[in-house]
Amino acid sequence: MAAATATAASFSVAARRLFCPTSFPSSTIRFRQVRTAARPNLLISTQTPHQRLPLQRLYATASPATSTTISVGDKLPEATLSYFDSDGELKTVTISDLTKGKKTIFFAVPGAFTPTCSQKHVPGFVEKAKELKAKGVDVIACVSVNDAFVMKAWKEDLKVGDEVLLLSDGNGDFTKALGVELDLSDKPVGLGVRSRRYALLADDGVVKVLNLEEGGAFTTSGAEDMLKAL
Numbered sequence: 001m002a003a004a005t006a007t008a009a010s011f012s013v014a015a016r017r018l019f020c021p022t023s024f025p026s027s028t029i030r031f032r033q034v035r036t037a038a039r040p041n042l043l044i045s046t047q048t049p050h051q052r053l054p055l056q057r058l059y060a061t062a063s064p065a066t067s068t069t070i071s072v073g074d075k076l077p078e079a080t081l082s083y084f085d086s087d088g089e090l091k092t093v094t095i096s097d098l099t100k101g102k103k104t105i106f107f108a109v110p111g112a113f114t115p116t117c118s119q120k121h122v123p124g125f126v127e128k129a130k131e132l133k134a135k136g137v138d139v140i141a142c143v144s145v146n147d148a149f150v151m152k153a154w155k156e157d158l159k160v161g162d163e164v165l166l167l168s169d170g171n172g173d174f175t176k177a178l179g180v181e182l183d184l185s186d187k188p189v190g191l192g193v194r195s196r197r198y199a200l201l202a203d204d205g206v207v208k209v210l211n212l213e214e215g216g217a218f219t220t221s222g223a224e225d226m227l228k229a230l
Contacts, residue, residue, distance in 0.1 A: 069179035069212070076205050077177035081143065081167040084152040093167070095174065099205040102138040105226055107199040108175070110182055110216045111191055112146045112154040112166075120218060121197070122158055122166075128223035129163035135230040137201075141165040145172045145194045169195070182215055197221050201229065 070076070076099060082092045098104050107125060109117035125132075125140055132140060140163065144151065148168040155166045169175050175195040184191035199221035201209035209229045211220040 070200075070207060070210065072207050072210050074207050076202055076207065077174070079169070079174035079177055081141075081169055081174060082148040083165060083167050084148060086162075090148060096205065098139050098141060099202050101204055103136050104139040104141065104202045105132065105137055105199065106141050106143055106202065107197075107221060107226075108143045108180070108195040109197060110144075110184065110194045112144050112150050113157070114216075116216070116218050117144075118154070118158065121222065122160065122164065124223040126158075126160055126163050128227060131227060132223065132230070135227070137230070139165065141167050143167050143169050143174065143195065145169050145175055180212065184216075199223075199226050201226060 076095050079095050080092050081095075082090060085091050105125075107121065109121055111117060122142055125142065129140055142164055144166075146154075146168055147170045151166045151168045160166060172181065172193060172195070175181055180196040180198060182194045182196045184194055197213040197216050197218060199209075199211045200207055209226065211225055211229075213219060213221050
């Protein structure tokens with residue numbers, strides 16, 4: 001019995017010293033040697049109950065990560081997007097290139113070749129491109145978290161000309177900077193982390209209109225909605 005008690009006390013002190021060293025100032029702990037048949041040189045603490053200090057938490061609780069979503073009045077974050085030009089050359093373009101001194105519409109889709117994006121969202125902006133530009137819009141760009149090769153194939157499949165730029169945010173850098181990531185990892189088609197659907201108007205890089213959808217819904221981010229907002 002004495003051996004078991006001594007062993008438990010020794011483990012308790014060792015655990016406290018390992019995980020919570022600041023809880024036990026050296027001046028408050030005294031040790032004495034206890035000789036038992038099993039552990040002839042065991043050291044245990046002789047501190048009295050009123051000297052015991054509460055154990056500190058062994059694990060820190062992290063604060064939930066907060067993601068700041070872009071808002072009207074904010075400056076668009078800088079990022080580099082890519083695309084293939086009409087000659088088949090891979091090009092890159094920055095957000096400042098697309099927005100400096102211009103009125104620019106960016107609209108984002110969760111994925112190239114997906115039904116709503118292919119049948120409604122992109123075709124709507126292609127159809128209304130002339131009307132949008134007549135109202136002062138200089139650039140219309142579709143952004144998706146897909147690589148530039150996929151965006152090129154999608155553009156060809158949709159037969160999109162120069163009315164709308166189809167831009168690759170392949171690593172999701174622009175999407176993350178805007179705070180509009182959409183985690184579709186639980187979906188069986190394997191989309192992973194993409195972008196929420198949205199449409200925004202930036203004037204010289206400052207957001208003037210922002211229609212941000214819930215997830216991949218398509219209710220307020222179409223070309224008609226942007227025409228009404230201009």
